Amino acid sequence: MNTTAEPSASLSFRTSTTEAALYSSSVVSFSSALCSVSGLMSHSKTVLPSPLPSESDLGFRILFMNNPQSMWVFDLKTLFFLEVNAAAVEHYGYSRDEFLRMRLADIRPQEDVPRLLEEIARVSAGIQHSGDWQHLLKDGRSIDVESVSHNIVFAGREAQLVVVRDITRQKDAERALKQAERKYRLIFEEAVVGMFQSTPEGRYTTVNPALAKMLGYDSPQELLTTITDISRQIYVDPHSREELKSLAKENRVAINFECQAYRKDGSKMWLSANVRAVTNDGVIVGYEGMNEDITQRKLLEDQLRQAQKMEAVGQLAGGVAHDFNNELCVITGYSDLFQMDLPPGNRPHKYAVEIAKAGRRAAALTRQLLAFSRKQVIQPVVLDLNAATAELEKMLRRLLGEHIEITFKRSSGLGQVKMDPGQVEQVLMNLAVNSRDAMPHGGKLCIETANVELDETYARQNAFVTPGSYVMLSVSDTGCGMDKNTQRHIFEPFFTTKAQGKGTGLGLSTVYGIAKQYRVHHRLQRSGKRNDLHSLPATAERDRQASRTSTGS
Secondary structure (H helix, E strand, C coil): CCCCCCCCCCCCCCCCHHHHHHHHHHHHHHHHHHHHHHHHHCCCCCCCCCCCCHHHHHHHHHHHHCCCCEEEEEECCCCEEEEECHHHHHHHCCCHHHHCCCEHHHHCCHHHHHHHHHHHHCCCCCEEEEEEEEEECCCCCEEEEEEEEEEEEECCEEEEEEEEEECHHHHHHHHHHHHHHHHHHHHHHHCCCEEEEECCCCCEEEECHHHHHHCCCCCHHHHHHHCCCHHHHCECCCHHHHHHHHHHHHHCEEEEEEEEEECCCCCEEEEEEEEEEEEECCEEEEEEEEEEECHHHHHHHHHHHHHHHHHHHHHHHHHHHHHHHHHHHHHHHHHHHHHHHCCCCCHHHHHHHHHHHHHHHHHHHHHHHHHHCCCCCCCCEEECHHHHHHHHHHHHHHHHCCCEEEEEEECCCCCCEEECHHHHHHHHHHHHHHHHHCCCCCEEEEEEEEEEEECHHHHHHCCCCCCEEEEEEEEEECCCCCCHHHHCCCCCCCCCCCCCCCCCCCHHHHHHHHHHHCCCEEEECCCCCEEEEEECCHHHHHHHHHHHHHHCC
């Protein structure tokens, strides 16, 4: 603060005639400006008064000093304060004498001084709206102000009359509002769920990036311009939106409303919607809410329901197979005794032989049921799937016939697995026969092995899968494939698409049971033309068993 004393021009009455005349002229100019500026700050219509006689000077001094707004006069050349009113003294914390030893720059933040000098350099006649500024109080606090000024001649000096209004509360409120807007805009823009506002007629008015991405659009703007009818273009069933609107109208909100929607590419997805009806005087004027993509959850729910169903069927099949196998032992045992007591070659002996054959075929079926129910006695060993498939190659070629072209793709450095070799043979034979039946006029069968990594994304899409390294055995064909309804039932015991008497319906259910017995993940591709079996390597299985032993679980 510069404390160099400058001549001050107060509004006190002068005694000499010359001074009185000079001051009277200043006051007339000052009073005219005061009326103009005061009128403007009070937002009333400004009328510049004509010069008044000097005997009214006291009235204008009272008007200046007692004005509730902070006011001052400063020298345009030196920037020293020439006069301040009581409101400025009280509001800024400086005494009148302190003010009159200060320059205008002393109450400004240092970074605002260049702008202040530019503003003063541009002054012209008339009322100046110098805009919003920051001023410093004596205690160091900063306030926001709005100022209006007017050029005057004060005691023979070019000066300016300034009226200041403290707008700190207003600015604080504006800043708080902007901060809140930025905060909620950030929440809206960065939300991981889709958020929207829409009209009752069915058009989006606002959408966030998450919703655009969820529906396959490049940007919210593309979604807004493309979708003109939500019911027809977004909902798979147009009646879903009407049902949603009805719930929102009745309850003001609709919670966890599940429906199917179209993506931009035409594919379908599942949405869970939480929507609120926006009303004005009881009339619904729009809707706003959130959409969550639950497609993966629906997929996992379907997989879980299927697994639970198969588990229940397996328990039933296992119990029946076990009891039935006991009865078969009696049948085959007595048929063998009959053969021993009957002369070979006669008709009763032949009947006993056929009874024994039928009993053994039935026993084979029960073994498949037991494999499906995971109750079959197994003898797992560490083996190489490449070697296992090589041993079965000749048998498969004879089994499938010359009209089926078989290709083997065996990966080098393949990890070993721990399985029963007999059950590996069962799996391959059943899958190969299933492929053969899908290619009655010939085709190609490919058996492939490889080391694969199942990542977090794959695990999220497939229940009961832990991310990590696996050994894959894949069987694919160029057959007719399966429709979705068939795919939902193929692992169920006795389910078959073949004509009556052509199949038992236990082939793929046996594959399913063996896979589950070894914690092998079995995946049927959507076309139904490829089966992938993912098994943990033998080393990983040993590590898991060791971990269980060490933890006592």
